[in-house]
Amino acid sequence: MRLILWTFSLLFFLFNARVSYSQTDAARRPIPYPVRYSNAFKEAVHHQTRTLNGAPGKAYWSNPTRYTLHALLSPETKMLQGQATISYTNQSPDTLSQLVVQLRQNLHKEGAIRNREVETTDGMQLSKVMVNGQHYMERRLRSRTGYKVQGTLMYISLYQDLYPGETAELAFSWNFQIPDGDSPRMGQDGEVFFLGYWYPQMAVYDDIQGWNDDLYMGNAEFYMDYADYDVNITVPEGWLIAATGELQNPEEVLSTETLTKLEQARESDEVTTIVDKTEQFPGVSTRTSESGLLTWHFTAENVRDFAFGTSDRYVWDAIPTNISGKKIMVHSFYRWGTSAWKRAAEFARYSVEYLSSRLVPYPYPNLSVVEGIIGGGMEYPMITLIGGRRTDFTLFSVVFHEIAHNWFPMLVGSNETQFAWMDEGLVTYYTNEGKETFFTNDMVWEFEADQYEIFSETDTEIEPMRHADLFPISGIARRVGCYNKPALALRALQGVFGYQLFNNAMRLYIDRWTNKHPQPFDFFNTFEQVTGKNLDWFWTSFFYETWPLDQAISEVKIENGQTTVFIEDLGLLPMPVLVCATLQDSSLLEKEIPVEHWLQGNRTAEITFESNKVKKVDLDPQHFFPDINRKNNSWSLESAP
Ligand SMILES: [Zn+2]
The missing domain is CATH 2.60.40.1730 (tricorn interacting facor f3 domain)
Structure with missing residues (x-):
C-alpha cells in the first residue's frame, strides 16, 4: 500500500511540477478563491443564530x-x-x-x-x-x-x-x-x-x-x-x-x-x-x-x-x-x-x-x-x-x-x-492610529509595514486564519500573522474605502457583536454589507494566504500632450492601484485601476493622464497598502533615462 501511494505521489509531483513551471512561464497568478464558510457556520445560519449579512441571527444565544x-x-x-x-x-x-x-x-x-x-x-x-x-x-x-x-x-x-x-x-x-x-x-x-x-x-x-x-x-x-x-x-x-x-x-x-x-x-x-x-x-x-x-x-x-x-x-x-x-x-x-x-x-x-x-x-x-x-x-x-x-x-x-x-x-x-x-490585529491597527495622532509621528505605519515586509520575504510567514497555538513556538510568525499583517490589512481597507466608510463598518461590527461572540465571517460579512462589495478577493489574499503585494511602474511615456503610466503587478496579492501624478506646478492628478482588472488575470495595466507636464508619478503615495518593494512604486522626470 505504501509503495503504491509513493508511486502515485511521485507521478503527481512530476505532473504538478510541469504544470507550475508552465504557469510561471506564462506569468499567471492565482485568482483569489471565494471565502468558504465552515460547516459549523453554515449550521448556525441554518439555525438562525447567525446570518449571512454579518449580524447575529434572531435565535442567537449565549449562556449567562x-x-x-x-x-x-x-x-x-x-x-x-x-x-x-x-x-x-x-x-x-x-x-x-x-x-x-x-x-x-x-x-x-x-x-x-x-x-x-x-x-x-x-x-x-x-x-x-x-x-x-x-x-x-x-x-x-x-x-x-x-x-x-x-x-x-x-x-x-x-x-x-x-x-x-x-x-x-x-x-x-x-x-x-x-x-x-x-x-x-x-x-x-x-x-x-x-x-x-x-x-x-x-x-x-x-x-x-x-x-x-x-x-x-x-x-x-x-x-x-x-x-x-x-x-x-x-x-x-x-x-x-x-x-x-x-x-x-x-x-x-x-x-x-x-x-x-x-x-x-x-x-x-x-x-x-x-x-x-x-x-x-x-x-x-x-x-x-x-x-x-x-x-x-x-x-x-x-x-x-x-x-x-x-x-x-x-x-x-x-x-x-x-x-x-x-x-x-x-x-x-x-x-x-x-x-x-x-x-x-x-x-x-x-x-x-x-x-x-x-x-x-x-x-x-x-x-x-x-x-x-x-x-x-x-x-x-x-x-x-x-x-x-x-x-x-x-x-x-x-x-x-x-x-x-x-x-x-x-x-x-x-x-x-x-x-x-480578531483582537490583536484590530487593536494593533488602532494603536498605530493613536500613536500617530498623539506623537504626530508619521513613521508609525512605516515601521509596522517594514516589520511585515521584511518578514514576508523570509518564506516563513504564516496566514492569520490559523489557531493561535498552531504557529511555530519560536520566531515571530505568530506576531506577524496575528498582529502586524491583519493591522496592515485594516489599513489597506481604509485605503480602499476611505476613513468614513471604514469607521462605519467597524462601528456596525461593534454594535452588532457587543457582548457576543463573532466569527471571522461575521466580521467579513459586516464589511461587505456596509461597503456593498464582495470582498472575497481581499479576505482570501490577506487572511487565508501569505501572498505578497508588489505593484510597480515599469515605464512612463510622455507624448502627444499625454502621460501614460505602465504598471506591472509583480506580486500575488491583487489590490486596486492608486496612481498619483504630480505636475510641474505641484498640483496632483489621481486615478485608480480597480482590482477587477487584476481579478480578470491581467498582470499589466496602463493609465493615461491628459497632461504632458507630469514630473512625478507615485503608486499609493500615502502607503495604505503593504507593498513589499516600494522602490519600484515611483517615477520622476529627473531620474528618467
Ligand atoms: Zn494585545
Whole structure:
C-alpha cells in the first residue's frame, strides 16, 4: 500500500511540477478563491443564530453566568485560597450532560502540555467540587459521573442533565501557589501580585462548536463568556487593590485621607496623586483592622473575566475623563521610580478618549493601568498589567494597546484562541492610529509595514486564519500573522474605502457583536454589507494566504500632450492601484485601476493622464497598502533615462 501511494505521489509531483513551471512561464497568478464558510457556520445560519449579512441571527444565544468569589491572598506564603459559587444558565437549545470548567493555573503543573516556559507549581488544588448541592469526586475509570481534570480543563459529568433554560449551581474551594515572575500573564515578584486566571471559570459553550475545550498551553489566549461578578478579596492592611469592576466598600478599606483625595481627584482636570511614596502604610493609605487584614468588595457586570493587582508599594494616581456625559475615573498604580510611569494616567486617559470617539464610548465605569511583573502588557476587563521600565513612547504604546483590548475582545467577545487576529490585529491597527495622532509621528505605519515586509520575504510567514497555538513556538510568525499583517490589512481597507466608510463598518461590527461572540465571517460579512462589495478577493489574499503585494511602474511615456503610466503587478496579492501624478506646478492628478482588472488575470495595466507636464508619478503615495518593494512604486522626470 505504501509503495503504491509513493508511486502515485511521485507521478503527481512530476505532473504538478510541469504544470507550475508552465504557469510561471506564462506569468499567471492565482485568482483569489471565494471565502468558504465552515460547516459549523453554515449550521448556525441554518439555525438562525447567525446570518449571512454579518449580524447575529434572531435565535442567537449565549449562556449567562454569575460568579460569587472569595479570595484570601497571603503575600507572605504567596498562596491564594479561593471559594466560588457559580450560577450557570443553559440558554442553548441543547441538553448538557457535562460541564467544562477552565482551571488555567494548571498550566504551571509539572507535566502540563505547554508551548511556553513557565514557573512550575502544584497547579490548582481543589478541595471542594459541588453541583446543585451534590459533592462530586474525581471520576474513576468506570464511573459515569464525577469530574476529570485534564491539564487546564475540568470535565464534570453531571448526575442530572442540564436542560435548556435550567441553571446549575456550582461550588468550588481551591488554593494555589502564585507563580513567580512573568507567568506568563500573571504572577508575583514579592512586591506586586497580579492575579489573572485565579478561579475556576466556565468554558464557553457556543452555537459554533459546543464546548470550547482548547487546552491553555501558554501561547494562545482566551475565549470567555459574559458574566456578572461579586468578588471579595482579603489582603493585609496597607495593600492597595486595583481590579475589574467597581469597589463597593471604599469607606471600609481606604483611609479618610485617601477617600478625600479620591473625591478631589474626581473634580480635578489634572492627575491627582491619591497615595504617594511616603504614604504606603496601613492607617495612611488604607484603614487598619484588628486582624491586620482588609476585605475589598468589587462587583462587575457583563464582563468576560475578573482580574486584580495588589501591592503595598504602589503609588496611586487618578484623573477623571468624560465619556459621552459619563464621568469615568482613570487610575494608575506603579512603584515609585519606574521610569515614564508618572505619565501613565495621562496616557491612559488619552487612549480611552481617542478610542471612545473613534469606536463606541468606553462602556465600563472605570479603568486601571497597573505596573509590574511581566515583560509586555496584558489586558483584562477594565484593568491592564504592564511591565518594565519604559520610555514615554513605549509606555504609551503598550497602555494604548492594552486599553484598546477593552473593545476587542472584552466588549466584542471574539475567540482569541482560534482567531487571534480578531483582537490583536484590530487593536494593533488602532494603536498605530493613536500613536500617530498623539506623537504626530508619521513613521508609525512605516515601521509596522517594514516589520511585515521584511518578514514576508523570509518564506516563513504564516496566514492569520490559523489557531493561535498552531504557529511555530519560536520566531515571530505568530506576531506577524496575528498582529502586524491583519493591522496592515485594516489599513489597506481604509485605503480602499476611505476613513468614513471604514469607521462605519467597524462601528456596525461593534454594535452588532457587543457582548457576543463573532466569527471571522461575521466580521467579513459586516464589511461587505456596509461597503456593498464582495470582498472575497481581499479576505482570501490577506487572511487565508501569505501572498505578497508588489505593484510597480515599469515605464512612463510622455507624448502627444499625454502621460501614460505602465504598471506591472509583480506580486500575488491583487489590490486596486492608486496612481498619483504630480505636475510641474505641484498640483496632483489621481486615478485608480480597480482590482477587477487584476481579478480578470491581467498582470499589466496602463493609465493615461491628459497632461504632458507630469514630473512625478507615485503608486499609493500615502502607503495604505503593504507593498513589499516600494522602490519600484515611483517615477520622476529627473531620474528618467
Ligand atoms: Zn494585545
